[in-house]
Amino acid sequence: MKTQSKPFVAVVGGACAGSEAAYQLAQRGIYVAVFDQQTLPYGKIEDGLPKWHIKLRNKEEAKIDSKISHPNVFFVPQTKLGRDISFEELVNDWGFSAVLLASGAWRDRPLPVEGVDEYVEKGLYYQNPFVEWFNHHHEPEYKGRDYHVEENAIVVGGGLASIDVVKILMLETTVNALEKRGINADVLTLEHQGIPRFLEKHGLTPEELGVKPCTLFYRRRNIDMPLSTIPADATPERAEKAKMVRVKILKNAQEKFLFNFMERCKPIDKIVENGRLVGLVFQRTEIVDGRVKSLPGTEFEVRSPLTISSIGSIPEPIPGIPTKGELFVISDENTGKLDDFEHVFALGNAVTGRGNIRESELHSRKVVEYVMNEFLKWPSEEEGPAISGRALPAEQIEALKNRVKEMQARVGYDGDYQKWAAQHRPVRLEELVNFSK
Numbered sequence: 001m002k003t004q005s006k007p008f009v010a011v012v013g014g015a016c017a018g019s020e021a022a023y024q025l026a027q028r029g030i031y032v033a034v035f036d037q038q039t040l041p042y043g044k045i046e047d048g049l050p051k052w053h054i055k056l057r058n059k060e061e062a063k064i065d066s067k068i069s070h071p072n073v074f075f076v077p078q079t080k081l082g083r084d085i086s087f088e089e090l091v092n093d094w095g096f097s098a099v100l101l102a103s104g105a106w107r108d109r110p111l112p113v114e115g116v117d118e119y120v121e122k123g124l125y126y127q128n129p130f131v132e133w134f135n136h137h138h139e140p141e142y143k144g145r146d147y148h149v150e151e152n153a154i155v156v157g158g159g160l161a162s163i164d165v166v167k168i169l170m171l172e173t174t175v176n177a178l179e180k181r182g183i184n185a186d187v188l189t190l191e192h193q194g195i196p197r198f199l200e201k202h203g204l205t206p207e208e209l210g211v212k213p214c215t216l217f218y219r220r221r222n223i224d225m226p227l228s229t230i231p232a233d234a235t236p237e238r239a240e241k242a243k244m245v246r247v248k249i250l251k252n253a254q255e256k257f258l259f260n261f262m263e264r265c266k267p268i269d270k271i272v273e274n275g276r277l278v279g280l281v282f283q284r285t286e287i288v289d290g291r292v293k294s295l296p297g298t299e300f301e302v303r304s305p306l307t308i309s310s311i312g313s314i315p316e317p318i319p320g321i322p323t324k325g326e327l328f329v330i331s332d333e334n335t336g337k338l339d340d341f342e343h344v345f346a347l348g349n350a351v352t353g354r355g356n357i358r359e360s361e362l363h364s365r366k367v368v369e370y371v372m373n374e375f376l377k378w379p380s381e382e383e384g385p386a387i388s389g390r391a392l393p394a395e396q397i398e399a400l401k402n403r404v405k406e407m408q409a410r411v412g413y414d415g416d417y418q419k420w421a422a423q424h425r426p427v428r429l430e431e432l433v434n435f436s437k
């Protein structure tokens with residue numbers, strides 16, 4: 001069949017936001033190349049969302065699979081922007097009609113304690129690689145980082161992800177302690193039942209098992225934890241209710257997973273011994289007009305063999321993409337357009353900064369609507385004949401397809417997405433331990 005003139009768009013990152021954008025474009029008859037650094041384009045669904053969310057993970061990954069399988073989408077796995085293709089090359093040399101960045105937020109916000117990053121993996125872990133380890137270390141072929149959990153750990157955080165981190169620590173340390181007593185346990189069953197109930201079934205109390213709990217340190221109060229959202233226009237009663245929900249969520253998690261919580265404490269210094277981080281110095285705070293105020297003279301030391309920082313994720317810097325502070329420089333969150341580039345747009349977690357699947361998808365849809373309607377001016381079939389200054393001539397489309405094919409061949413991908421996904425899907429813990437709810 002003769003190749004038609006049409007736009008051809010590059011999407012970087014094929015997870016919730018990227019696959020949604022690719023699908024919307026593909027449905028409009030536009031060609032899309034989706035580049036992802038990983039073998040499978042599942043992003044934080046695979047490496048962030050903890051592995052006990054079996055149903056949610058499977059549902060979201062099936063959605064991504066079906067979107068990436070659209071015949072107008074050309075998937076390019078194991079290809080990282082900034083490593084395998086430079087940003088300048090993709091934007092200036094390839095000749096795509098538009099470039100969409102859906103690369104998420106993979107870098108941990110640095111723990112604000114001077115010099116502490118020297119101790120990464122020497123007493124200090126960051127949340128993103130730690131959760132990735134948790135999700136995958138059971139796999140028989142696992143070749144990632146070799147992380148070790150410790151009892152009595154310090155977790156610095158406060159958001160939903162930090163609750164997952166303390167849960168992971170409590171689950172893993174409890175499984176280890178049970179193993180020493182000859183009791184076989186797995187984190188899925190333990191998470192489902194809660195630690196006290198599981199122990200009770202084995203005739204044990206938490207005190208008898210004797211796992212030293214980890215502690216979550218938060219610089220604000222329990223009522224400030226963003227565990228449930230308070231809309232900007234909430235009445236005082238509604239806001240009060242939401243704060244009570246936050247307290248309840250935290251209390252339930254503590255009851256089920258037995259971790260400690262310390263509010264109004266911020267880390268200000270490190271404790272180092274023999275080249276390892278062995279604790280932090282905290283300072284008490286108070287909240288005045290919504291702001292965190294430090295209270296000098298209230299400093300105290302907490303010693304621990306392991307500190308995990310879980311204070312938020314930001315986009316990884318990609319050489320060539322201007323950033324302001326932690327974020328890409330974009331003019332308007334609704335269009336996602338990068339300030340310095342006419343045809344580059346960012347979407348999803350990379351822009352919203354909020355770790356939420358639905359928000360990533362909705363933001364992606366908003367940006368891609370703008371790109372299709374206002375930027376590419378490429379109407380749907382019902383809206384009439386497609387005429388756009390952004391459509392590429394047939395020869396350029398063929399050249400792009402060939403270049404994409406070369407990139408695919410480079411990593412041994414033959415273009416059959418479903419086959420590739422089936423071959424590379426990781427071994428699941430529930431298959432190994434025979435877990436079912």
Ligand SMILES: Cc1cc2nc3c(=O)[nH]c(=O)nc-3n(C[C@H](O)[C@H](O)[C@H](O)COP(=O)(O)OP(=O)(O)OC[C@H]3O[C@@H](n4cnc5c(N)ncnc54)[C@H](O)[C@@H]3O)c2cc1C
Pocket residue numbers: 012013014015016017018035036037038040041042043044045047048049050079080081082102103104105106131160161164316318347348349350354355356357358360
């Ligand atoms: C611990 C934890 C728990 C969570 N729990 C929940 C929950 O219960 N409910 C919920 O709604 N949300 C939850 N989230 C958040 C949710 O997983 C994310 O918000 C969502 O998956 C983000 O989707 P995204 O497509 O915007 O970004 P990502 O999932 O980060 O996808 C980005 C994609 O881009 C690729 N990529 C990145 N950089 C490059 C590059 N340079 N070149 C090529 N490819 C690149 C990545 O491989 C990835 O596939 C959780 C997150 C974490 C960390």
